[in-house]
Amino acid sequence: MQCFQHQAINAVGLCKSCLKGVCQECATEVPTGLVCSSACADHAAEMQEMHVRGLKIYGIGQYHSKMPSTGVLVWFLLSMAMWVSFFHTYIQSDYVNVGSLTVAAIFTVILLVAWFSARRTGIKC
Ligand SMILES: [Zn+2]
Ligand SMILES: [Zn+2]
Known part of the structure; x- marks a missing residue:
């Protein structure tokens, strides 16, 4: 050449x-x-x-890292916070707060979507 x-x-x-x-x-x-x-x-x-x-x-x-992606981590923390808030109200006053239950459920669904998506694409940031 x-x-x-x-x-x-x-x-x-x-x-x-x-x-x-x-x-x-x-x-x-x-x-x-x-x-x-x-x-x-x-x-x-x-x-x-x-x-x-x-x-x-x-x-x-x-x-190589075992840490989940930032998106997964954020949605995990947000849904945990919503579940804690929901159960805190329920245990304290025996009141089912449909609003915070709905938000907790929606955040959990988003967490699962983000988790599967991060696993599928292999994104670690
Ligand atoms: Zn030359
Ligand atoms: Zn060149």
Whole structure:
């Protein structure tokens, strides 16, 4: 394979960003490989940043985590608070507060939807 700038010279590798062949002279080394220009270096850095963020979002490899996603955690705490409030009123005054029971039930349904959705997509943030 030849350098895309210098047809007579053999390429030493592919640009990480645009995948064109680059010779020793055209290639610039970046942490993730070779690039052909500063625009491609920027693009390669952005792709690397996106790649690392993806690993964090999905909890892959070194970012593996047992923590549930923030959405699941928030809905869990909100539904717990509503259930505590409902049972507190019920135990104290033997009064069934239909309003807070309804809200507690709705929050629990949302919690389950958020939980299944987070499990399906593998999102860990
Ligand atoms: Zn390039
Ligand atoms: Zn070249």
